Amino acid sequence: MSQPVFDHQPVEDGDVVFDAPWQARTFAMAVKLNEAGVFTWSEWSLRLAKNIQAAESLTEHDTAVVTSDDYYTCWQQTLEMLVREKTGGS
Amino acid sequence: MTENHPHHHHDAPISDIEARVKRLEQLLVEKGLVDPATMDELVDTYENRVGPRNGARVVARAWTDPDYKRRLLSDATAAIMEMGYAGRQGEHMQVVENTAEVHNMVVCTLCSCYPWPVLGLPPTWYKASSYRARAVKEPRAVLQDFGVELDPQVRIEVWDSTAEVRYLVLPMRPEGTEDLDQDALAKLVNRDAMIGTGLVVTT
Numbered sequence: 001m002s003q004p005v006f007d008h009q010p011v012e013d014g015d016v017v018f019d020a021p022w023q024a025r026t027f028a029m030a031v032k033l034n035e036a037g038v039f040t041w042s043e044w045s046l047r048l049a050k051n052i053q054a055a056e057s058l059t060e061h062d063t064a065v066v067t068s069d070d071y072y073t074c075w076q077q078t079l080e081m082l083v084r085e086k087t088g089g090s
Numbered sequence: 091m092t093e094n095h096p097h098h099h100h101d102a103p104i105s106d107i108e109a110r111v112k113r114l115e116q117l118l119v120e121k122g123l124v125d126p127a128t129m130d131e132l133v134d135t136y137e138n139r140v141g142p143r144n145g146a147r148v149v150a151r152a153w154t155d156p157d158y159k160r161r162l163l164s165d166a167t168a169a170i171m172e173m174g175y176a177g178r179q180g181e182h183m184q185v186v187e188n189t190a191e192v193h194n195m196v197v198c199t200l201c202s203c204y205p206w207p208v209l210g211l212p213p214t215w216y217k218a219s220s221y222r223a224r225a226v227k228e229p230r231a232v233l234q235d236f237g238v239e240l241d242p243q244v245r246i247e248v249w250d251s252t253a254e255v256r257y258l259v260l261p262m263r264p265e266g267t268e269d270l271d272q273d274a275l276a277k278l279v280n281r282d283a284m285i286g287t288g289l290v291v292t293t
Contacts (some may be wrong), residue, residue, distance in 0.1 A: 014120075017137045017211050022111040024137070027211075028129035029111075029118060031178065036123055036200075045253040049200035062220040071202070071217045073107055079113060087121060 016068075023072040030079050038086050048078045141210035145174045145258060146279035149290075150206060150272045152185075153263045166258065170208060176248035179256060180207030186249060187260040190285075193240055194247045195233070195286030197225035205258050208271045209284060210225060214287065226250070236287045249286075259286040266292055 033081040034041050050072045056064040065071050118124040148170055152159040162169040168184035170176070183205055186194040198204065199222050204212040215221050224232050229246045233239075240246070249257040261283040267275060282288030 018133070020108075022108045024133040025115055025129065026111050027136075029115060029124055030130045031132055032124045032129060035116070038123065039243060042253040045201050045203060052201055055217070056219050061223060062218075065219045068217075070212045071109075071214070076107060076111055076114070080110065083114065083118070087123070 005025060020034040025066060025078045026072055026079060030075065033079075033083070036062075039082050044082070047082060051078045051081075074080075083088070100109035100228050104229065111288050117132045133183060136206070138273050142208070142279075143276070144173075144210075145205075145208035145281070145284045146171055146173070146276040147272070148258070149260060149279045149284065150276035151259055153275055154272050154289050159260075162260070170258075175207040177207050178202070180205055183208075183258060184249075184255055185258050185260050186247065188262045189263075190244070191248055193226060194249060194257075194259045195229055195235075196251060196259060197222060198251040199223070199226060199268045200252075203253055203256060205251075205256035208258055208279060213281070215224060233287065236282065238287065238289055261286075261288075262291050264290050 019067060020029065033039060034044060052065060055070075055074055058064070065074065072077075115124065115126070115129075117239055119126060147161065151173065152162050156213070158169065158172075161172075162185050166185040167176075167181065169185075170180065170183055186196075198216070200214055202217040204216065221232065226248050229248050230240065232245070241282065251257055261279065263275070264278065270278075278290050278292060280288055283290045
């Protein structure tokens with residue numbers, strides 16, 4: 001283990017890191033694909049930003065990303081697009 | 091009689107996204123691109139091991155060790171690594187210091203760039219459309235929403251994180267903490283103070 005183990009880390013003020021298990025899965029997939037060299041993190045951020053921007057232009061801006069669910073839905077969409085482009089998968 | 095119709099499910103959006111995530115994971119596992127066990131480990135790391143206590147220790151050290159503070163402000167990535175915090179999204183760190191004249195606040199206007207090794211994953215509000223838009227346009231009003239009332243003379247600097255640079259705010263050390271050691275000081279430092287949407291206070 002390269003990471004030192006500490007006391008249970010907050011997540012302050014009742015925040016949870018992931019609201020639902022699927023959010024953790026899609027998060028982990030993106031990090032792992034980046035580490036596997038499928039895409040760079042700059043590339044990832046750029047594409048995620050584009051998808052968030054698209055969501056924000058479709059509706060009243062401030063209502064586009066409000067919950068963790070909204071955010072990770074954009075995340076998953078980004079991941080699906082990049083996987084399709086980079087690996088030719090469906 | 092839709093109630094009894096076997097194909098009539100109303101749990102659409104969430105179950106749809108769950109199915110999409112599951113499908114993608116299966117595909118990536120088949121391709122040998124991800125391993126579910128290492129994904130579990132990664133999730134555990136960010137749920138339980140890496141979070142703002144790391145950043146709090148960096149801040150407390152900077153408050154008590156002037157040489158460390160100098161190193162932290164000149165080469166944050168290296169100084170943070172000295173404390174054992176490194177890795178994903180901490181490759182290019184910059185620390186910005188709050189003073190009596192300047193209050194710093196961090197946002198990622200485009201997505202959600204954030205210094206994971208010292209703060210963990212960002213809170214939901216940091217990723218929300220509203221914060222990302224308002225932090226730049228009306229930082230003082232945003233601070234008020236967080237319950238932070240700054241002296242009107244204090245200048246607010248807003249730092250926009252990118253995939254290239256991640257910021258950590260070095261908050262002001264509260265008055266009356268001269269006798270506290272690093273551990274006790276670290277306990278006072280909260281996440282929002284290191285994003286710049288809060289202050290460190292003694293209770």
